[in-house]
Amino acid sequence: MTTKPTKRSDEHIAKVFRWSLLAVALLGALVASLVLIFDRDSSRAVREAVIEAPARQPKTSEANAPTLPFSDISDAAGIDFQHVTGAYGDKLLPETMGSGVAFFDYDQDGDQDLLFVNSNWWLDHAEGPGASSELYRNDGGGHFHKVTEEVGLKLSLYGMGVAIGDYDNDGWPDVFISALGENRLLRNDHGHFNDATEEAGVAGLASDWSTSSTFFDMDNDGDLDLFVGNYVTWSRKIDLEIDFRLAGLGRAYGAPNHHTGAVSRLYRNDGGHFTDITRSSGIAVVDKKSGRPVGKALGVMPFDVDRDGLTDLLVANDTVRKFLFHNLGGGRFEEIGSVEGIAYASNGKATGGMGIDAAYYLNNPDIGVAIGNFANEMTSFYATLDGMRPFVDEAAVSGLGAPTRLALTFAVLFLDADLDGWQDLFQANGHLESEIARVQPSQAYAQAPQLFWQCAQVDCPRRFLLADQIGDLGKARLVGRGAAWADIDGDGDLDLAISQNGRPGRLYRNDQRLGHHWLRVKLRDAAHRAIPGARVQLTANGVTQYRQVTRTHGYLSQSPLTLTFGLGEADSVAGVTVIWPDGAKQLLSVDGVDKTLVIDRSQP
Amino acid sequence: MSRSSACFGLLLTLWLASGIALADSLSELPVAWQGRLLPLPEQDLSALENSVRQRIEKVRNALDVMLRDPAAEHDEIAEAWGKLGALSQVYLMHTAARIAFENAHRLQPNDFRWAYYLAWVELSLGDNQRALDLFGKAQKLRPDYAPLILRRAEALRGLERLDEARQLYLQALKRPGLKAAASAGLAQIALLQRDFQLAARLFRQALKIDPAADGLHYPLAQALLQLGQRRQARAWLAKPGSAPPRVDDPLIGELTALHHDARQYFHQAMLALRKQDYARSVERFEQGIAAGGDNPRAAISLARTRYLAGDKTGARAGLEAVVARHPDQALAWFLLGVLDDAEGREQQALARYRKTLALEPGHEGATLFLARALFRRKDYAGAAKYFDRLTSRNVEQAPVWLFDLVSHIGMREDSRVIRRRLETAVRKFPENPVFRSLLVPLLAASGNSQDRKRALALAEALAAARPIPPVHDLLARALAANGRFDDAAAYQQGIVDFARKRKTDNRQLVALESVLEAYHEHRSPPVAGMRAEAFSIPPVEPGAVFRNYQAARPY
Secondary structure: OOOOOOHHHHHHHHHHHHHHHHHHHHHHHHHHHHHHHHOOOOOOOOOOOOOOOOOOOOOOOOOOOOOOOEEEOHHHHOOOOEOOOOOOOOOOHHHHOOOOEEEEOOOOOOOOEEEEOOOOOOHHHOOOOOOOOEEEEEOOOOOEEEOOOOOOOOOOOOEEEEEEEOOOOOOOOEEEEEEEOOOEEEEEEOOEEEEOHHHHOOOOOOOOEEEEEEEEOOOOOOOOEEEEEEOEOOOHHHHHHHOOEEOEOEEOOOOHHHOOEOOOEEEEEOOOOEEEOHHHHOOOOEOOOOOOEOOOEEEEEEEOOOOOOOOEEEEEEEOOOOEEEEEEEOOEEEEOOOOOOOOOOOOOOOOEOOOEEEEOOOOOOOOEEEEOOOOOOOOEEEEEEOOEEEEEEOHHHHOOHHHHOOOOEEEEEEEOOOOOOOOEEEEEEEOOOOOHHHOOOOOOOEEOOEEEEEEOOOOOOOEEEEOOOOEHHHHOOEOEEEEEEEOOOOOOOOEEEEEEOOOEOEEEEEOOOOOOEEEEEEEEOOOOOOOOOOEEEEEEOOEEEEEEOOOEOEOOOEOOOOEEEEEEOOOOOOEEEEEOOOOOEEEEOOOOOOEEEEEEOOOO | OOHHHHHHHHHHHHHHHHHHHHOOOOOOOOHHHEOOEOOOOOOEOOOOOHHHHHHHHHHHHHHHHHHHOOOOOHHHHHHHHHHHHHHHHHOOOHHHHHHHHHHHHHHOOOOHHHHHHHHHHHHHHOOHHHHHHHHHHHHHHOOOOOHHHHHHHHHHHHOOOHHHHHHHHHHHOOOHHHHHHHHHHHHHHHHHOOOHHHHHHHHHHHHHHOOOOHHHHHHHHHHHHHOOOHHHHHHHHOOOOOOOOOOOOHHHHHHHHOOOOHHHHHHHHHHHHHOOOHHHHHHHHHHHHHHHOOOHHHHHHHHHHHHHOOOHHHHHHHHHHHHHHOOOOHHHHHHHHHHHHHOOOHHHHHHHHHHHHHHOOOOHHHHHHHHHHHHHOOOHHHHHHHHHHHHHOOOOOHHHHHHHHHHHHHOOOOHHHHHHHHHHHHHHOOOOHHHHHHHHHHHHOOOOHHHHHHHHHHHHHHHHHOOOHHHHHHHHHHHHHOOOHHHHHHHHHHHHHHHHHOOOOHHHHHHHHHHHHHHHOOOOOOOOOOOHHHOOOOOOOHHHHHHHOOOOOOO
16 A cells, blocks of 8 residues: 655645755854855055065076987887767867877786776767776786787777776776767776676766766775766757857867866765765755856866865866865865866966966975966966965966967876976977968967976976977877876886877877886785875975875876886885874884885784 | 960959959058058958958958058058057957057157057967066156056966065055055955965955956855855855956056947846846847848847847847747747736747748757647647657656656556656656656556566665655555565555644545555555646746847847
């Protein structure tokens, strides 16, 4: 027998809402009173500014970036991945976005394997068999063998990004692929992948266009939660109806400001099944006037910005303000990008934000957040000073402003390319329009990737220099999109994989010969699982380097959890401190360098 | 020669001849000009309005004639190249603009305008080094042209040469028409160098001179935040914008003046709309329509804006005019339906929603509003048909799923089917308490002990999140269904006490007490079935629809 609810229960539901409203009103009043108490700056009339004598700006260094040759070993290493956009002439926006790349050790044999995500043909315009993402197994020496089919990763979907994480805590890294349409979660069962999307509940909607995503432990409960960035509300019908055209070019790929934004999703891991907590968590940012979603997420970076032990989320949005979701605990977030200074460029405009990365780039508590932007917008470089927020966009004084202005940048990655102990910045560039030069003479479809060497010398603090001796990387003209770093050949330095839009994936081996030492640090919890969210401090030669453990860097892509510390001339390490996600500290002494140090949580 | 090769030769000749006829003398320069000027390939102008296209083609055709005419004056040709460059620049064909200005400059190397515009093209493309070099050359031709100071400062700032930029901004501060922009430039440098006090003062100074420069609100707010003045900062953050400070630059003014087309007015109309400046938006839409001629999409947007500006009659008349002239405009039919619906003309509204769907079967707005209208008429089967269409598209709006469910209840569908629908909604909206609240009584009344346990688990979770009387009522019922009558009674007692304290009317109090009595007597209280009639759909509010309903192309 089934009994239906009473009318009274309907009334009760109405009461529930009334009570909720009352609670919200009370909370609002409380917050307002707190604001009034703590924010008592007085209003002052505008006075004529007195301009002092010019303050000295930091002296530009005479130093040059070292020679950092990266060799294109794609063919020799067995990488034959070809990205398919499906472009057939209608110029549909998804065809421009490319897809991601990931280094991860899928078979747990100790080296980094390589996954390129693929997009696809449009169903009614297929020019070949369904395009698949490809997984390449590393033989340990930097040679790769395609294993896609045998490990169960042969997928045909309009793929975008990838997130790697051991969501079921079985010690094997799982793969989440975001897509135009429903996303997929592939559970890694001892080196073979099985589709776990439905049981995990993370497909999203068929109408979603998901981009960068990240596994992170938002509540420090030991399992990985999942953030999935969504770009815009898109359909082919809308795209064709907009019929975007560029004068001088005709039909062209439209800018995202012609499309409504989309709400990204946050899934809480409830023991292998995920619960969508987007609404209650505060991740859904909507315009107060129109009620429409604000976000147009392309990049995400999990980073504990305020070092309170809870991982926050930085989200790069395209043509609308960037978000900083401050993790309040309990699965709740507050978007504070504007008051923390990362929402807009310094001219008040929202940039075309693509990829994002963050680092303690100065080897102190100061954070640098790099965001790749559209052409004629310099790379944003939001930095703190003396560890204090809000951020200030320092691109125009850091050496990144002028050289990045013309590039259309997707991936941005911090990595210590020369192992000198200071993190450098790499960016993958490439335009959307193959014929852009016809209307913009300073632009090209394929563009040079850029490596900015951090000049940490006394006379050039907080500055990056464009490295011009970077081997094949410098000669390359790529339609760059995603990028990831890893040491593929075990020589200590970090190599680069770059995905292109509609072109082959590339693999560049770092062939620097500077003789710098290094230490690789791999963290494992008591169950020997790699858990992101920890912070590591390493001191060598009187300098302490700070790192946060995450796989998510750049655009649609993932790099290993293992940390690589360059040591420069130092041939010993004074100590390593690990701050685990639960706040516990572990101090270690280290014998020797140029090796991988595995730190177990259980280790005293 | 064979017949086929003769045909081929003829075809080749015709093809070559047609090619020669198609290429104008700008793209294939006459011999006399080769090496002296740069060729300018023909441009795809399909993105431009007819009037703009015609303006560009007219200049191009005139140039074509002049280039073929050996007697044409160089100055005239230079002027024509300059005009073509200007038009190309304002319509963002920068490559063409660069070529055209370069040609004008080659013909009149001492004319400041062409040198300046060449530099301007580079500045607008972000190539600051080229821009700086070219502004330097221009300066030699006319060192007294004040805006040059500011332009060079901008290029230098883009090149991170801040000391040099600062010196020029300081010079520009002394020129009245440049003062706001110079203050802002200096403020940006101060911000970069973390002299927040100075930055704030300079931004305020710039805003005092040019209050419309709302692009300065954000950096000013950032300076204030750094100074700890959070309340003031938030006030500026609440007024975001992107307009730069005004610069009195006659030559750039001439360029900007060339940019007049309907699209420009529509763009301004949309900006005003976003700022809820409806009167201005109406004005701009009207100007755009006047400039560009018949444009049903813009006419619909104008009608929507008129409604938002308070001119309901004008809005209706505008939409009626659109459907009379363009009966295929689904959005206009839908909006008319919404107006009819709000004004109580139910039959007409239904007809117009149906007309919309006939033109565009997937129209979400018409589907939703038709479903709502039918629900209000208690035509639950009709409403369910259209709500089903929306839920089958997996729409995100929880109320659609709720009223779909209620419509099916109204159809007296089998309780198992209702429960299945409810379970789907719970899965889709795991955070939404309404669906779980509706599910609890269903499960609690089930003969299956697993269902009753689940009812209790759901009710406990709801109560943990919202410990309020209505949820406690659900929890008490779930407890009673699981035989825990004493616990149920304890919760119900709390509800009764609360009702007494709130002086709830006597009839309701008696009902609550009778439930309490049932728990004391270890029996579950009676549960009445959920009735569709208990739910009502809020009235149509055209303002929200006119403001928020998305048009893929608003003009």
